[in-house]
Amino acid sequence: MKALCWEGVDKLDVQRVPDPQIVNDQDAIVKVTLSTTCGSDLHLINGFVPTMRPGDVMGHEFMGEIVEAGPGVRHRRVGDRVVVCSFIGCGRCWYCTHDQWSLCDNSNPNWELAQEVFGFELGGVYAYSHALGGFKGSHAEYIRVPFADYGTFLVPDDVDDLDALFASDAAPTGWMGADLGGVQPGDVVAVWGAGGVGQMAARAAELLGAEQVIVIDRLPERLAMTERHTGAETIDFSTTDVDAELRERTGGRGPDVCIEAVGMEAVGGNGQHAAEKIRRRLGRPQERPIALRQAIHACRKGGSVFILGVFGGSVDRFPLGAVMNKGMTVRGAQQHGHRYIPMLLERIAAGELSTSHLATHEFSLEGAPKGYQMFKNKQDGCVRAVFRPHG
Incomplete structure (x- = not known):
């Protein structure tokens, strides 16, 4: 065959x-x-x-x-x-x-x-x-x-x-992120990534009763599709400070639940993507928890972060102090x-x-x-x- x-x-x-x-x-x-x-x-x-x-x-x-x-x-x-x-x-x-x-x-x-x-x-x-x-x-x-x-x-x-x-x-993975992330009626939920899993997580959060769902990405066609098919709000991370934007939209508190649906190859600014291309050519690829770090910093005190994006090993610069001092819950799973x-x-x-x-x-x-x-x-x-x- x-x-x-x-x-x-x-x-x-x-x-x-x-x-x-x-x-x-x-x-x-x-x-x-x-x-x-x-x-x-x-x-x-x-x-x-x-x-x-x-x-x-x-x-x-x-x-x-x-x-x-x-x-x-x-x-x-x-x-x-x-x-x-x-x-x-x-x-x-x-x-x-x-x-x-x-x-x-x-x-x-x-x-x-x-x-x-x-x-x-x-x-x-x-x-x-x-x-x-x-x-x-x-x-x-x-x-x-x-x-x-x-x-x-x-x-x-x-x-x-x-x-x-x-x-x-895609659908069960996204639904798991909202479910095990603890989405409750009335919550504000932020989702990093407007691909298939991110869109399904956003729709799941809405069906579980979230009052406001915000999806973060940089690709205009994906953001437009997300708005059209899930009804979620969107943020283009390439044009704004995501943390500041989320605080403004949530009365200064931050989202109740943050769902990371990007994984180990997240794209960020400051030349990080270009640097990764060089590491790959040298045979030393490195996981990039850029979206995950952002989700942890943006989430409200006492909120929860669910990791849907795939990670394979250890990552540097994990904001453990923020997790501990903000009293956060962090979960993750394969679907x-x-x-x-x-x-x-x-x-x-x-x-x-x-x-x-x-x-x-x-x-x-x-x-x-x-x-x-x-x-x-x-x-x-x-x-x-x-x-x-x-x-």
Whole structure:
């Protein structure tokens, strides 16, 4: 079959790879209908995530049709139209039974490698390095889905494929940030990042009762899309002092909840982005917690910050003194999608949540390298590039 493969830093190529096979009796094979880019993929492409190998198939956000199921699959059958959570959960370990699915004890066969890289075991995730399981990704014609009874979710008849697609990762990740960030009715919420996850976090905060939601970014087309589809206010960080602007809009106090949806490659001023390009050329990429620092400083005393953007290791200049002295709560997680996807599909079906607007560009699988180039460089207003492996 055809698949989009990682071949090194900044190198993607569509290749022929072996068809997936049933390996364990709880596996299913899914024919991929739609798959999409994600901001965390850029950390792979840019060389920030270790243990990638040439030939690894990319992609973790997808939906499709079950075409084969192992003998241990009880609740899914061939022909089911499903969306698949990007993280893999066994459904039985302590973490899965406590709705902390991305921390699954049993889904990562390379747990020792994860422990070596991160210092702890983490659950498996499609196409996100060998430290997180070495699973083949979704930018392919077919994909093997372990623990299919738990990781696949039936798409309601009145939810179309494109809306269902973003229930795989962007929507549950954003919703988790608002939920575990502690958004309460009447809160003021600030979200850093107007990409797919940031927009979903903003909409989740509104649906959870926030009185005011403010999204911070620098790209005018993303800010305009956010205003149009979520109703949130926006701030262009390239034209103003974000901390001062947030204080002015919140009566001098600051937001109650701050959600960081950017991650380790945040862009800031003062030549930081140019300096990072030099470090990358020297083979020494460095994580940039610029947005996270800003969120901590901007948040009101006693408020909470939730980290949705992906970080891989240690970061410098973390404002721990601000966290402690302001009495703040700081949380973070990879997405516990199984916890939210059924509810999100119901909200999409009811018209409460729209996601399809995130798909600004569509390509065949052969066009995936171009799609990633547009997505990475934010060309032509690209928020998400979507791939149709079967035309």
